[in-house]
Amino acid sequence: MAATNGNGEVQTKKYTAKDFASDQDVRWCPGCGDYSILAQVQRILPELDVPKEKHVFISGIGCSSRFPYYMNAYGVHGIHGRAPAIASGVKTANPDLTVWVATGDGDALSIGGNHIIHSLRRNIGLKILMFNNRIYGLTKGQYSPTSELGKKTKSTPFGTIDYPFNPVQLALGAEGTFVARSLDRDPKHLQQVLLRATKHNGTAFVEIYQNCNVFNDGAFFVFTEKETKPDNILYLEQGKPLVFGKENDKGIRLNGFTPEVVSLKDGKWSVSDILVYDETSFDLAVLLATFSDRAGFPTPIGVFYQVERKSYEKMMTEQIESVTKKRGAGDLDKLLKSGNTWVVSAN
Amino acid sequence: MSKTIETLDDVVIRFAGDSGDGMQLTGTQFTNTTALVGNDLSTLPDYPAEIRAPAGTLFGVSSFQLHFSSMDILTPGDYPDVLVAMNPAALKVHLKDLKKGGLILVNTDSFDDKNLNLAGYKTSPLTDGSLSNFQVIEVPVTKLTLNALQGMGLSQKVMVRCKNFFALGLMYWLYSRPTEPTEEWVHEKFGKEPELAEANIKALKAGYYYGETTEAFTSQFEVKPAQLKPGLYRNITGNEATALGVVAAAQKAGIPLYYASYPITPASDILHNLSAYKNFGVKTYQAEDEIAAAGAAVGASYAGNLAVTGTSGPGAALKSETISLGIMLELPLVIVDVQRGGPSTGLPTKTEQSDLMFVTYGRHGEAPAPVIAAATPADCFAMAYEAARIAVKYMTPVYLLTDGYLANGSEPWLVPDAKDLPAIPVSFRTDPENFHPYSRNENNVRPWALPGTPGLEHRIGGLEKANITGNVSYDPDNHDAMVHLRAEKVAGIAKDIPLQDVYGEQSGELLVVSWGGTFGAVRSSVDRLRKKGYKISHAHLRYLNPFPRNLGDVLKNFKKIFVPEINLGQLSKLLKTEYLTPVIQFNKVRGLPLRSTELEQAIINALGGAK
Numbered sequence: 031m032a033a034t035n036g037n038g039e040v041q042t043k044k045y046t047a048k049d050f051a052s053d054q055d056v057r058w059c060p061g062c063g064d065y066s067i068l069a070q071v072q073r074i075l076p077e078l079d080v081p082k083e084k085h086v087f088i089s090g091i092g093c094s095s096r097f098p099y100y101m102n103a104y105g106v107h108g109i110h111g112r113a114p115a116i117a118s119g120v121k122t123a124n125p126d127l128t129v130w131v132a133t134g135d136g137d138a139l140s141i142g143g144n145h146i147i148h149s150l151r152r153n154i155g156l157k158i159l160m161f162n163n164r165i166y167g168l169t170k171g172q173y174s175p176t177s178e179l180g181k182k183t184k185s186t187p188f189g190t191i192d193y194p195f196n197p198v199q200l201a202l203g204a205e206g207t208f209v210a211r212s213l214d215r216d217p218k219h220l221q222q223v224l225l226r227a228t229k230h231n232g233t234a235f236v237e238i239y240q241n242c243n244v245f246n247d248g249a250f251f252v253f254t255e256k257e258t259k260p261d262n263i264l265y266l267e268q269g270k271p272l273v274f275g276k277e278n279d280k281g282i283r284l285n286g287f288t289p290e291v292v293s294l295k296d297g298k299w300s301v302s303d304i305l306v307y308d309e310t311s312f313d314l315a316v317l318l319a320t321f322s323d324r325a326g327f328p329t330p331i332g333v334f335y336q337v338e339r340k341s342y343e344k345m346m347t348e349q350i351e352s353v354t355k356k357r358g359a360g361d362l363d364k365l366l367k368s369g370n371t372w373v374v375s376a377n
Numbered sequence: 378m379s380k381t382i383e384t385l386d387d388v389v390i391r392f393a394g395d396s397g398d399g400m401q402l403t404g405t406q407f408t409n410t411t412a413l414v415g416n417d418l419s420t421l422p423d424y425p426a427e428i429r430a431p432a433g434t435l436f437g438v439s440s441f442q443l444h445f446s447s448m449d450i451l452t453p454g455d456y457p458d459v460l461v462a463m464n465p466a467a468l469k470v471h472l473k474d475l476k477k478g479g480l481i482l483v484n485t486d487s488f489d490d491k492n493l494n495l496a497g498y499k500t501s502p503l504t505d506g507s508l509s510n511f512q513v514i515e516v517p518v519t520k521l522t523l524n525a526l527q528g529m530g531l532s533q534k535v536m537v538r539c540k541n542f543f544a545l546g547l548m549y550w551l552y553s554r555p556t557e558p559t560e561e562w563v564h565e566k567f568g569k570e571p572e573l574a575e576a577n578i579k580a581l582k583a584g585y586y587y588g589e590t591t592e593a594f595t596s597q598f599e600v601k602p603a604q605l606k607p608g609l610y611r612n613i614t615g616n617e618a619t620a621l622g623v624v625a626a627a628q629k630a631g632i633p634l635y636y637a638s639y640p641i642t643p644a645s646d647i648l649h650n651l652s653a654y655k656n657f658g659v660k661t662y663q664a665e666d667e668i669a670a671a672g673a674a675v676g677a678s679y680a681g682n683l684a685v686t687g688t689s690g691p692g693a694a695l696k697s698e699t700i701s702l703g704i705m706l707e708l709p710l711v712i713v714d715v716q717r718g719g720p721s722t723g724l725p726t727k728t729e730q731s732d733l734m735f736v737t738y739g740r741h742g743e744a745p746a747p748v749i750a751a752a753t754p755a756d757c758f759a760m761a762y763e764a765a766r767i768a769v770k771y772m773t774p775v776y777l778l779t780d781g782y783l784a785n786g787s788e789p790w791l792v793p794d795a796k797d798l799p800a801i802p803v804s805f806r807t808d809p810e811n812f813h814p815y816s817r818n819e820n821n822v823r824p825w826a827l828p829g830t831p832g833l834e835h836r837i838g839g840l841e842k843a844n845i846t847g848n849v850s851y852d853p854d855n856h857d858a859m860v861h862l863r864a865e866k867v868a869g870i871a872k873d874i875p876l877q878d879v880y881g882e883q884s885g886e887l888l889v890v891s892w893g894g895t896f897g898a899v900r901s902s903v904d905r906l907r908k909k910g911y912k913i914s915h916a917h918l919r920y921l922n923p924f925p926r927n928l929g930d931v932l933k934n935f936k937k938i939f940v941p942e943i944n945l946g947q948l949s950k951l952l953k954t955e956y957l958t959p960v961i962q963f964n965k966v967r968g969l970p971l972r973s974t975e976l977e978q979a980i981i982n983a984l985g986g987a988k
Contacts, residue, residue, distance in 0.1 A: 098836050104828035104829075104834055106679060109839055115664065115676070116679075119662070370413055370612065374610060
């Protein structure tokens with residue numbers, strides 16, 4: 031791989047994952063799903079044509095937000111919920127940088143909800159990794175905005191009475207141009223999704239199911255363990271039929287506007303009857319996003335939606351260029367002396 | 378027909394009408410023309426928070442006061458000589474301020490039963506003798522405007538809307554001002570709607586000729602040009618000056634300006650102005666909220682831009698946590714707080730000085746930040762420039778305090794040459810050799826190391842960091858050392874700011890100490906009292922944290938310290954705490970600038986009564 035460094039010199043050294051590990055000890059609880067996410071990010075970065083000084087990791091507060099300290103790149107560990115705001119400032123000030131946001135379900139969807147939706151709407155080129163463990167870990171076990179209704183936690187001994195957000199639906203509703211989901215315990219899949227995210231111009235939102243083995247252990251085991259995964263996970267692949275199950279024996283069929291799970295074994299339906307996924311279809315994305323909340327349906331992972339839309343920073347740069355072309359580069363002295371001026375002479 | 382022309386030194390006019398009557402525009406036009414004829418001037422726009430309050434009501438009255446003179450003046454004036462009242466409500470609200478014997482120009486067409494009733498008049502003040510102490514000029518402004526515009530094929534509504542131009546034309550005649558500058562402005566403004574341009578100009582001229590021909594006026598007035606310091610001038614509001622100040626600073630520093638803001642009265646004009654300067658590479662970011670604006674500014678600063686975020690009180694409160702992050706990260710940032718009446722939503726369109734304590738201390742933890750304040754609308758330029766200089770030199774968030782009066786008020790500004798502005802040196806760290814994010818120079822300042830620089834990859838954050846390396850540290854002694862270092866860095870800025878000057882004798886009976894937008898009112902009061910023989914001096918502070926290093930000595934040279942403020946004594950508290958000196962307070966929190974006359978009386982009382 032060849033990339034240019036900041037001085038315009040060609041960087042001939044090929045990075046390895048180790049080059050992206052900082053000298054700081056990783057302090058997450060042993061067994062935490064965050065380790066896998068960190069490892070997959072470090073693994074995919076050498077694949078990119080981006081020198082390591084151009085990567086900037088911005089985070090908020092929470093377990094996931096310690097992420098920047100462990101990356102040998104630039105990083106800011108910000109304040110609770112505000113990572114997208116800080117990252118938006120970095121990316122718009124210098125669009126040349128690859129700017130990542132490491133955030134969690136509480137950080138992104140609770141205290142930082144406003145910033146998340148507006149970054150998505152603006153389509154600023156941020157790679158947002160939302161670690162969803164459906165719990166508040168750093169504050170030791172309160173429910174989060176993605177915790178399921180009725181969940182018993184430290185702050186809800188009799189169960190929550192809060193309906194949860196569906197992060198993928200939220201991101202689609204907020205005009206996200208790249209919306210995906212993956213799992214900490216499916217490293218290959220996570221790497222693929224992350225790579226796709228890095229290639230997207232505009233905001234890339236990736237929800238990552240992440241196991242908190244201390245406060246919410248097993249929240250996603252049904253999607254990650256060998257026994258249950260095939261019947262409960264639906265891989266989204268562009269142009270491929272939505273087939274799942276241990277023996278690829280089940281599929282998704284549209285009955286009018288209503289999706290249904292059908293068997294491919296009983297001879298009634300065949301693969302040709304199965305819905306073929308198109309990640310450029312907003313309608314399909316919205317429909318599939320509801321699956322994780324529908325009883326009897328598998329939970330989709332992969333890229334739900336991707337569409338090309340000009341990024342905010344690109345339009346910002348173009349506007350500056352076009353105005354400068356029209357008016358000429360600004361002349362400070364002329365600007366100060368513009369408007370209705372008059373001269374007072376000495377006499 | 379020619380009338381006598383009387384020469385006046387000094388006039389205060391207040392235009393008042395419904396908030397939909399165009400009084401701000403009328404006032405601004407009169408101001409611009411007055412600037413062009415060379416008078417010194419000072420303005421005070423005053424308008425309701427509602428965009429269109431119900432017509433004819435007392436709370437819907439909008440006004441614009443202008444003080445112009447052949448001499449050097451510092452305030453928009455306490456009491457108008459002339460009141461232009463477009464309706465009964467405007468008369469009712471503003472009559473109490475008019476000087477005895479002052480001139481009232483009323484639009485008689487609006488003095489019907491409905492409007493009189495809305496204004497709370499039981500009988501018409503035009504006929505019940507209640508205005509006998511004033512000279513009342515009754516003009517059917519609406520009818521005359523309609524007559525002038527007959528036959529142009531415009532709707533009644535559009536024609537009625539031109540009535541403020543009639544009133545403006547009449548005032549131009551009365552004070553011997555040319556109509557051409559406004560005509561040019563109208564052509565530019567309504568270029569795409571030539572009928573509207575023509576209608577407004579017709580109304581303007583009709584008003585002017587009405588003055589010339591009617592018998593209502595016995596004389597016309599003129600105010601000769603003021604003897605200002607030679608040079609090129611323009612009339613400027615505080616918000617315009619603030620915007621230019623940060624653009625100038627970014628240009629001189631050689632880095633892009635990044636302005637992140639959320640619309641809020643009375644700071645929004647800074648965003649409006651800066652968003653037009655794209656050809657200066659200025660990036661403006663209208664964020665989703667105040668917190669995001671501060672966050673984006675911190676991010677832009679980290680990436681190497683001159684980052685500025687502007688707001689007013691409620692927004693400053695929301696930004697507070699992010700400013701603390703800026704202090705912890707030690708990144709340059711300018712926060713402009715255009716103060717308004719508080720607490721809470723308070724008086725959004727009115728002025729106040731009540732955020733001084735808040736910006737000085739209103740953050741969690743030991744979070745020191747420099748605070749400076751502009752004294753006049755034009756001074757906003759110099760102080761915005763200064764805020765940027767301090768921010769990048771000391772890698773720190775800096776608060777610039779202005780206020781609603783400075784922001785919207787205007788005065789002639791002696792425009793500096795760009796080449797004469799002081800340099801703002803900026804150097805980004807590029808050498809990886811021995812690089813540590815929190816190493817410090819002789820001023821305790823850490824390096825500015827931008828993402829994208831090879832070999833300087835590092836992490837910073839809100840967690841306490843080890844001195845020099847910047848790694849996360851929970852060590853108690855390190856925290857103690859860092860808290861002290863951050864405080865010493867800000868305190869050390871005192872070495873780098875001007876000594877406090879004193880107007881008048883350097884010692885004596887009484888020193889008036891003021892700060893921010895009260896400068897004009899205080900200085901003119903001090904001047905008048907000094908002329909009457911009172912032994913008083915004046916120190917106006919532009920640096921509030923740290924204070925100028927000689928301030929303690931300055932205060933010691935006076936027997937009494939008198940501190941007037943538009944708050945309940947915030948500078949007073951700071952002075953008492955810092956210098957253990959007793960102070961005499963004068964506090965009026967009316968949402969308006971201090972009145973010179975009240976202030977003078979209070980100073981005389983503090984001195985033990987009139988001589």
